Amino acid sequence: MAWEYSDKTVQLFMDAVKGKPGTHMGEIENPDGLGEHGSIVCGDALRFTFRVRRHPEDPTKDVITEARYLTFGCTSAIASSEALCAIIEQGGYTPIEALRITNEDIVKYLNGLPSQKLHCSVMGAEALEAAVYNWAQRRGVDLEKLGVRIKMHDENEGRIVCKCFSITEPYLRRKIRELNLRTIPEITNALKAGGACGSCHYAPGGLQDILNEIWGGTEAVTPATAPETPPAKETAPAAHAAGEPTSPYQRMKRIEQVVNERIRPLLKNDGGDIELVDIKDSLVYCRLTGACAGCVGAAMTLKLMVERILKEEVDETLRVIAV
Numbered sequence: 527m528a529w530e531y532s533d534k535t536v537q538l539f540m541d542a543v544k545g546k547p548g549t550h551m552g553e554i555e556n557p558d559g560l561g562e563h564g565s566i567v568c569g570d571a572l573r574f575t576f577r578v579r580r581h582p583e584d585p586t587k588d589v590i591t592e593a594r595y596l597t598f599g600c601t602s603a604i605a606s607s608e609a610l611c612a613i614i615e616q617g618g619y620t621p622i623e624a625l626r627i628t629n630e631d632i633v634k635y636l637n638g639l640p641s642q643k644l645h646c647s648v649m650g651a652e653a654l655e656a657a658v659y660n661w662a663q664r665r666g667v668d669l670e671k672l673g674v675r676i677k678m679h680d681e682n683e684g685r686i687v688c689k690c691f692s693i694t695e696p697y698l699r700r701k702i703r704e705l706n707l708r709t710i711p712e713i714t715n716a717l718k719a720g721g722a723c724g725s726c727h728y729a730p731g732g733l734q735d736i737l738n739e740i741w742g743g744t745e746a747v748t749p750a751t752a753p754e755t756p757p758a759k760e761t762a763p764a765a766h767a768a769g770e771p772t773s774p775y776q777r778m779k780r781i782e783q784v785v786n787e788r789i790r791p792l793l794k795n796d797g798g799d800i801e802l803v804d805i806k807d808s809l810v811y812c813r814l815t816g817a818c819a820g821c822v823g824a825a826m827t828l829k830l831m832v833e834r835i836l837k838e839e840v841d842e843t844l845r846v847i848a849v
Contacts, residue, residue: 531601532637538808540607540792544832550611551604552594558664559590559621561656563649571598574653576614578621578661585665590614590624595653600838602636602643609635610650615629621658622674627651629705629716643717648701687733688719690725694738702740710734777800777841778805784839785812789832808843810836 531539534767542549557575573596581587593611597603609632629647633639638649659676662669669676674689684694698719710733714721719733726732785802793799797817804811813819814828825848833846 530640531605532639535602535636535639537607538608538636539601540831541842542604542608550594550608550615553594554592554594555597556746557594557657558588559657559662561653561658561662563653563656572596572603572649572653573611574607574650576621576657576661585667586620586622588620588661588665590619590621593651600643600646600834602639602646603649605636605645606632606639606650609647610654614654621661622669622672624654625658625674627654641715645718648705648716679842685731687731687736690726691718691721693717693719695731698733699740702736708737708741710737713737771774774807780840781805781810781836781844784836788835788839792831803849808841809845809847811847811849813849 538549542551545551554575555572558578558580559576561574563572563574575594576590577592578588579591579725581589593614595607597607607824610627611629613631613635617624619627629644629651632647632650633644636647655676659669661667662676680831684696686692686696687698698713698717701707701717702713704828705712705716707716710720710727713719713733720727728734782802790800791818793814798819799814799815801809801813803813810833812828812832828846828848833844836846
């Protein structure tokens with residue numbers, strides 16, 4: 527299946543992977559704040575850094591002047607990271623003021639995200655919080671004295687509810703309340719918890735039990751009364767999850783279709799094109815042509831744009847090889 531991204535989301539993604547001026551992919555050397563969220567093992571990870579204009583007397587009046595990110599993830603993860611950096615830089619926020627930015631602000635900036643991709647906006651907000659905590663330590667700012675509590679550092683310890691993504695109970699309880707999550711699919715879409723094997727859905731002390739405790743549910747839900755089909759694994763939204771092409775021939779035709787309908791038009795917008803050279807098992811051999819052939823960002827375009835789209839829409843195991 528193809529995700530229904532807004533035009534703005536697609537454009538931010540494309541501009542970022544091409545390294546266009548004004549985009550924010552990268553890392554600040556010797557940053558004033560550094561935060562990370564997610565795990566490459568889980569499919570999404572974000573490293574967020576920022577620089578401030580230091581106030582000579584009061585560090586709480588430092589102003590963020592530059593923000594950068596390194597994201598391992600999908601189209602929405604990269605676009606959400608771009609949105610976060612843009613919001614911060616345009617707003618002229620102090621680090622403490624930046625904490626008011628929520629995942630809803632990021633989604634609004636992108637003109638919406640598919641419900642299955644909301645966790646990407648949450649990831650950015652969590653990385654920002656970690657970076658502000660890091661800034662406070664570097665600048666000697668007592669956040670608790672100012673009434674600012676960085677909750678995530680209290681949540682690293684605790685019972686792990688979702689073992690596939692190492693998500694703890696304290697973190698789940700906070701985000702369920704903050705985001706008003708009422709069902710297991712809503713939790714999976716927003717936090718990824720329960721999006722892999724599904725064993726934590728109805729286990730004792732699992733997602734449904736936590737929902738019942740928080741929202742006052744009285745009727746216990748068991749596997750016998752649970753939906754017959756658990757949510758598809760978010761990291762594999764295409765071929766395997768959607769029941770689309772599975773044979774080598776079907777997958778090859780699907781790759782050709784995605785290249786022709788999704789990838790080629792994006793490249794042609796900048797005077798470029800792509801040539802499929804060969805497909806062997808999970809390896810897709812291709813070359814960029816036209817204006818893209820000599821672009822300094824060609825390798826990044828192949829990896830972050832071409833490969834990512836093929837992973838999302840065909841098969842997450844695919845790898846693009848430049849020839």
